[in-house]
Amino acid sequence: MAEEKEFRIPIGPQHPALKEPVSFTLALRGEKIMGVDVRLGYNHRGIEKACEERTYIQDVYLVERICGICSHAHSTCFVQAVEEIAGLEVPKRALYIRTLIGELERVHSHLLWLGVAAHEIGFDTLLMFTWRDREVVMDVLALLTGNRVNYGINTIGGVRRDIDKEEIKEILKAMDILEDRTKYYIEVATQETTVVQRLSGVGILSCEDALRLGAVGPTARASSVARDIRRDDPYAAYGEMKFDVITDDHNDVYGRAVVRLKELLESFKMIRQSMANLPEGPIAVKAPRKIPAGEAVSRYEAPRGEDMHYVKANGTDKPERVKVRAPTLANVQAVRHMLRDRYLADMPIVVAAIDPCFSCTDRLISVNDMDKNRTDTLEWQDLRDYSIEWYKKRGVDFSKMRKLK
Amino acid sequence: MINALVAILIFPGFLFLSAFALFAEYADRKIYARLQNRVGPPIFQPFADIIKLIAKEEIIPEDANPQMFKLAPLFALTAAVTSIFYIPMWMTGALFSFTGDAIVVLYLLTIPTLSFFIGGWYSSSLFARIGSVRAVVALFSYEVPLFMGVLSSCMLADTWSLSGVAVFYEKHPWFWLFNLIGFGVALTALLGKLEKGPFDIPEAETEIVAGGFTEYSGRFLAILRMTIDMEMVVGASLLAAVFLPFGLMFTPIIGFIIYICKVLFVVACISLMRTVVARLRIDQMIEFCWKYLVPLGMLQLLLNFIIKGVILK
C-alpha cells in the first residue's frame, strides 16, 4: 500500500468537542493519530496579577471565579493558605460546613462530567438524565449558600452562612434520591454495550506513565496510583472522616468513569457523616485586615485532582503573590501520550476523560532568566533539580527524599 | 399528462412528500425528547428551520469545486423524491409499478449517500473530507444487511415488485410474521442509512463538526436536510410496505390512514433505537454489521427459502 500522506487537522480553539478553548493540532493518517500538538493559553485572564491589586477579602471572590465548577475548591484552598499565614484557628463547625459544601461540589462536578462524557460519545440520553439529577444538587447548594455556582460561602476565618435543621433534612432527602440514581448510572455505564465499547481500551495510561507524567486526581487513580490529598494531607474536616480512596486498575477511560462514579458513592457517605457529626459553635473568627508577612502553600483535592495555591503576604492588606496550579495542568501532559496511535474518533472522549477545565489551567509558566536576558522553558527534571539546589543552599537536603509511590 | 404532473409535483410527489417528511422529523424529534424527559419542539419547528435556512446566505469555500458542490444536494433530493412513486400507499397498487421496483427503490436510496460523499469531498475542507469518506465506508457495512432484509420478504412473495408483495400478503394474511428477524435486521441497517443512532459516525458532531455537511449553508443545507427527512420517510415506507403489509384491502382513505400510521410506527421504532445507544466507532460499526447483522439476514433468507419450499410448494 502506498505511503499515506499525513495531514494536520485543527481541533480547537473552537470545536464542538471542546467545552473551553484549547488547541490540539492532530497529525492524521487516515483515521489514525500520529501526533498531537497542544497549545494552551486561550483562557488567560491575568487573575494572579489581579489578585495582587485587591485586598484579601476581595480576592476570596476573585479566586472563586477562576472556574465555575471547582469554585469552592479554589476558594477554600486560598482561604486555607491565608489562614495559615495569619495563624487563625478556624472553628470546627466552619470546617465541617466547608467539607460539606466541598463534597456537594464534588457530586455536582462528577454528575456533570458523566453527562459531558456521554455527550462526547454520542449518548445524549445519558447527558439529559444526569444533568436532570444534577439539578437536585444545585437546588440543595442554592438552599445552603444562596447561589447555584460560585457559592461564596468562605470568608477568611470561617464560613459566612450557617445551616439549620430544616436544611439538614433537605440535604439528607436529596442524598437518598441521588444515591438511587447513581447506582443506576453505574449499571448503565458498566453494562451498556456501546458505552463499554467506546470507553474500553481507549486512552491507556499505565501506572508508571501516570507517575512519570504527573497525572493527578481520578486520571491517576484509574491507573492504580493511590493518591488523594484528602487522605495524604488532610485539611478541613477530612481528618475525622472515614472514607475509602477509590482506585481502579483498568488504566483507561472506562476506569476513570468507574472511579468517578464510585467516588460519588463515597461522597454521599461523607456528606451523611458530616451531617451526623456537625459540632456546635461559632462559624467564623474575626480575621485581621492586614495579614502579617509570611508564605504558605495549600493543597485541596478538587474534583479533578490536586489543586495547589501559594500565597505570599507582606504585612499589608493586599497579597504580594498568589500562584495557582490547577489539576488540569498536570493532566494535560498525559493527553499527548494517551492519544498516540489511537483513532480520531477517540479524541473527544480521551480529552473529556481527564475532565479538562482550561479556565483553571491558564496561568503563566515561563521562566525569565534575568542573567541571560531570555525567556526559557524548564523541563520537569530541570525543575526538580533546580528546587533541590535551591533548598540545598538554604540547608535542607531533599535529594535523598524517597520518591512517593 | 396532467394526471402525471399532479402526481409528481403534488400527490404523492414533491409537496406531499415534503409535508410528510417535515412531519416525520417533528415526530422523531418529539419522541426523542419525550423519552429523555424533555418537552421537544413544536409541530412547525422543522418547517421553520427550512424557511430560516433558505433565507440565509450561501458561502462556498474558495477551494471547493462550485459545480459539484452545488449539484450534489440536488442529485440527492431528486433521488429521494423519485423513490416514493413505487411504494404502495393506499391500495395494493402503487402509482407506477413494474417488476423489480423493490431493487430500484433500494438503489435510489443509495444515491443520496453517494451525493453526500461527492458534496463533502469537493468541499475541500478537512472535516468534510473525513466525514464523506466515513459515509462511504459505512455504506459498505449497512447496505448488505438492508438488502438482505428487504429482499428476503420479497423472496417469500416470489416477486421483486412492491405491489406484487402487497398482493401476495393480502392473499396469505399472517405470513408477515415469518419476517420478524428480517424486520429487525432491516430496521438496524436503516439506522445506518439514515446516519442516526449508533451509526451516526459520518456526521459525528463532537468529532468532525458536521461531517460532509460542514461547509454547506443556506439553501443547499435546506435541501440536504429535506433530503435526509425524505429518506427517512421513504425508508420507513419501504419497510412498512415489505414487513407490515396488512390493511391494504380497505377503501383507499382508510388504507391511506393505515399507511401513515405504519410509517409513523417505524419512525417511532427508529427514535427509540437511537435514544438508547451511544455512537460506535467506524471499525466497531463494520465489525458489528458483518458479525451480527449479516448472519441474521442470511438466517432470515434461509428461513424464507424453507417456508417457500415447504408451505407454499
Next chain:
Amino acid sequence: MRFGKTKLGKMAMEVLKTFFQKPITILYPAEKIEMPEKFRGKLIFHPEKCIGCQLCVKDCPSNAIKIKKLPDGKFEAEIDLDKCIYCAQCVDSCPKKALEATKDVELAQLDSNKLKVILNAGPEEKPQK
C-alpha cells in the same frame, strides 16, 4: 440483547417509563420558580441605618457600590447592577445592617444606563420574603 457481559439498550425500560411522565422542563417565563431564602439577588438599602463608614465600598470585589452623602445628612447608595457580582459581602461587612439581599433576579435591561440604580428603601418598598 446480550453481548458477553453487557446488554444492548440497557436504558430502554427507563426511557420508556419516562415517555409517559410529565417533562421536567420548567416553561420559563410562563412558569417561574421560587428562589430559596438565602438567595443573593438585587440589594436594598435602608438609608436611616447607614452611618457612611464606607466599609461596603472598601470590601466590594468589583467596585459596584458607592455611598454618597446627601445635603440633608442622609446617605444614598448607588449600585451598578452589571458590575455587582451578587456576593453580598457588603451585606456582611456593614456594621449597622443597612444593606439586605433580596430574591430579585430579573434585572435585564436593553439600555445599560438603566443599570446604574440609586437605592433608597422607602417605607413602601419592603424586602421580598
